[in-house]
């Protein structure tokens with residue numbers, strides 16, 4: 001099986017989107033852009049040994065590669081549309097590729113995003129997806145709009161992926177549900193699309209709540225006061241926190257891919273409706289302040305969110 005058979009077999013499937021003029025197969029892809037929209041683009045790489053382990057299934061690697069990119073598009077309040085896949089493989093393993101391809105196709109079908117091109121090389125396993133989304137002109141949700149008095153909110157529960165990672169690092173066996181939170185994050189696409197019309201700033205929590213919220217604060221030139229007790233925590237993680245009195249997993253653990261966002265006062269009722277329509281819990285964890293910096297009441301530290309360097 002050569003490179004081109006491989007592309008044909010595993011990474012070429014029919015595209016329903018009429019705006020895709022030319023997908024996989026030429027030197028580059030072509031798509032039409034609807035009037036009144038801006039392009040929103042992001043890319044993320046997943047490397048074996050850094051973002052997933054040798055034992056992670058092809059299905060989960062495909063899911064996470066796509067989900068982390070979708071999450072960035074969600075945090076911008078944009079609609080995800082197209083993606084490219086640059087994959088480096090150590091060898092051709094047909095069953096691995098079938099599982100990877102099926103998983104990628106399934107998730108991309110669910111979010112109606114089209115694979116329009118990519119690249120294949122040989123080397124240590126490495127997956128880079130670049131995602132393109134669209135948003136109405138000037139409507140994108142950025143990190144820079146938070147204002148003093150805005151509430152600070154998060155979706156879902158925080159720290160579950162970090163808890164799974166902590167268990168693995170300590171020789172414990174996570175439950176299936178905990179593995180799911182680490183390997184198969186749910187990108188909050190629907191929530192991002194609705195928040196676009198309401199939130200003043202937004203980010204996805206990929207490197208730890210403390211670090212990611214701080215990005216909003218820096219970009220917006222504001223501070224925030226967050227109360228540790230208000231952070232939504234799953235029951236399993238709460239047990240661990242009660243035992244250890246250590247909040248560092250939800251504060252500093254990464255990989256949750258929930259959204260953290262700020263909303264001007266007086267929108268509680270609207271948020272309740274959004275929570276219901278998007279089928280995700282939304283929790284207020286603090287407030288934006290004029291004085292700079294992030295104050296986390298009830299957390300002694302240390303703050304050690306994820307950084308590659």
Ligand code: ADP
Nearest residue numbers: 007011024025026027028085087117118119120
């Ligand atoms: P070129 O040499 O011109 O860059 P390639 O031979 O790398 O083209 O790729 C041929 C076609 O297959 C291109 O349209 C490219 O976008 C597509 N392609 C290559 N690898 C992948 C992949 N992993 N997933 C999807 N499409 C791919």
Ligand code: MG
Nearest residue numbers: 118119120121
């Ligand atoms: Mg090429």
